Amino acid sequence: MPLATYQTSVPVVVDDAKCIADKGCTVCVDVCPLDVLRISDMTGKAYMAYDECWYCMPCEADCPTGAVTVNIPYLLR
């Protein structure tokens, strides 16, 4: 039996309160070169579906509401 059934920490974190994906915004999903972001069918907000981030940052830089934060590992900063 797994100790955790969902991932608790991913590099790209989306603040649901700020995200306007439920209004039709797809900026972060569109700019991601690895296509790792998705819009949740449940919440209508963006989230990181696959943990394969390159830390290229456009999702954070282009987000119109500043909802996306990319946590860059210490050794890559």
Next chain:
Amino acid sequence: MSSPFESYDDLDDADERLQAADPAERRVAIIALGHSGDPAAVAHLAGMVSDPDAGVRQQVAMALGEFDGPESAIALVQLLVDPERIVASAAADSLAELKDAACADAILPLVRHSHAFVRMGALRSLKELRRKDTLKPALEALQDSDAAVRVQAIGVIGFLKLEESIPALTASINDSDAHVRRAAVSALAFSQMKSAAESITRALKDDDWMVREMAAETLGLNANGSVAADQLIEALADGFWQVRLKSIRSLGKMKLDRAVRPIGGCITHEQANLRKEAAAALGEIADPSGEPYLALVAGDTDPEVRKNARWALQQIAARKARAGA
């Protein structure tokens, strides 16, 4: 010819979506208009500059940055004077992207605005438009009380590259603010006048190291930069390695044989960047007296230094071959 944006139907129902009660929905509609690439979107965006939501106005400012031309400039000018800083900043960034010289008509009146940020944003956007009638207001702005405005004014003057502006730029080298002095030194790079090179040379003694660094770099670009060869050699003993690095690069460009020994003295510096530049400069000069110095870095720990040293030795060998032929 097909357009990558032809599949967009953003404009068909744009007005309806721009009137949505939810600011987030209006914002998404504005993003779509910006991405459409359709010049007709500018009119729709311009109609949103008075939206009650600051986030929406900020998005309008960002979206207008995708379009060039006076219509876009007029809308952006309205956003540049917005009381919300996020809106004004986005407008300033988008204004700086404009390239159509006709945009200057809308921007010029703001050069005398009461707020320093607006004056700065206006001057910054005029820079790349390179219109000769922007020289006078830019020269006046050199007397502005705000240093950031004076820096942008120097940018406008520098981009115009007019010899008549040299006295004003030369005077700005004595400005009280280091950023202004640095900008003035950089703007003098284009001048063919000997007095300009002499002013840049004086900046090698500036109190601020970044001004000295810019002076050392600019002398390598200036047509009369070689008048400062002795001062550049002196600058190789500057307390800041950044100044030494630019001095080495400029001396290399000048191909001065007498600079070999002082440059060679820098080739064992602890900064790899400096060793790399020193090796490259000895290659540019290509005087055989540089070989012993290059031998010191033949086994350097940094591969870029070794690469430049090998290249420099090839240049010296080629010069010897030419002399022998």
